[in-house]
Amino acid sequence: MDSVLMGSLKSHFPKVSLLQNLPYPYKLSSTVTPCCWSPRISCGLRDGPRKPLWRSRVLSSEAIQVVQSLKLAKSTPPKLEEVFSARLARLLKVDLLDTLAELQRQNELDLALKVFIFVRKEVWYKPDVSLYCDMIRLLGKNKLIEMAEELFRELKEEGLEPNTRVFTEMIGAYLQLGMIEKAMEAYGLMKASGCTPDKLTFTILLRNLERVREEELVAAVKNDCTKFMDCSEKFLEEVERKRPKRTVGQV
Template structure:
């Protein structure tokens, strides 16, 4: 994913208060910037947070910036230390968020690896009247569960995705494959890879690279060789791609 940018408008007074002299007694007073003034509107600060690149761009209904409401929602959720306070946050803040802000709140919780909170917001999203099943929501959660090695829950979400009538795409399959490699379940990773091909979903270069790297790392040379043979079918220049894979192996390990 691209870097996430938070744009916050500076409120109240400027960073270095300007002084203004009273015409009556020469006393210095700070100049306050009012919200409606042109000076106020021009003063903004952009904060950029680096994110892991996670594949295709998100749908257009996800905004490029976190709104003030989304930022406050994330902070309130993290500060709620009891079930009662957490429910209060959902009732007073989360329930009032616009669609884009709610989805951005979920994305930010995933970025911060706030697993429990992300799962709760994810369940809340699925109950909204505007919600329609979306594969990208699922594979982001599968990725998060994989990072936390919660294999059973990741498999549960993958099955739920299918029950929703969604067809897993290459990204969804690749995330699940990555979950299995995280806990050394090589057989399940290979099974999912074969299921992906059988479904008519074409492995992309990232999927192939992850498969070969992790199979060789696990000592499964024959399985790795079988995936390399798939280069002929799925890659335009298989020999060149194989060289690229081997060059990247020499430089650094490939992860999911």
């Protein structure tokens, strides 16, 4: 079952080498020497930032200074490489991961991609599903769907299994681009893999499907709510109450 499912995943998410084929400004110079994070999840599909999954940290002064230095140097490749080699490489593990999370929070896409690649080359690096989730969310937010698909595919290559949050981030990424069919394919794969849709999954699906008036899909997702969620009626009422109201004549 697992081999069949992952084969299906790979067919849906074709390989696009994130590390090898990145054009500037995403690709790090080969001269840069590479040296857990507190996820902060925010997206236009959500009401606001979600709380970190396991802790909340205040950035250290070192991490704050490196974030500022990266932003100041980002338009000048030689200066940026110097910041990577002279400052980023000296950060403690926790500060390096907090730096990445802060760049993601500020939607500094180019810098976050560079630091993500940098982190993956560190000797202490161990594959982490949540690290991938944050990057998939950021790529989806910026409508870089092929790169989001590539990260999804690389999860398996790093010995990780997609979980509910990974699938939800991919669903959200597709919906950012109005790719309803692909979003529903990802939702189907989520259920087929044994991952249980959660409140965020259903909220993202329902709000977007209702917005484009996909009534049959809305009905199917609502039916799934009753299967997977406790107090589903209360949840559906809450989603409906928070849905933006159409004005007269609006389509």
